[in-house]
Amino acid sequence: MIVDGWYTCPACRRRLVKVERDSVLFGVPVYCRKCKVEWFPTVYLGRELGDDEPFDWNPSAASGQSR
Numbered sequence: 026m027i028v029d030g031w032y033t034c035p036a037c038r039r040r041l042v043k044v045e046r047d048s049v050l051f052g053v054p055v056y057c058r059k060c061k062v063e064w065f066p067t068v069y070l071g072r073e074l075g076d077d078e079p080f081d082w083n084p085s086a087a088s089g090q091s092r
């Protein structure tokens with residue numbers, strides 16, 4: 026889950042990875058040392074997506090022109 030610009034551990038709410046407005050995170054293990062669990066969040070343009078929520082993987086569009 027994302028709270029105040031950070032991806033936080035869903036279990037213990039520890040801040041794990043900073044998420045910017047245009048951050049994209051996919052297929053990257055994020056390890057919580059407290060829970061000793063790896064999470065695989067999908068973050069697209071700063072918004073967390075559900076496991077079965079598709080997103081348009083188009084880096085050239087994400088990097089820019091329309092914003």
Ligand SMILES: [Zn+2]
Pocket residue numbers: 034035036037038039057058059060061
């Ligand atoms: Zn944790």
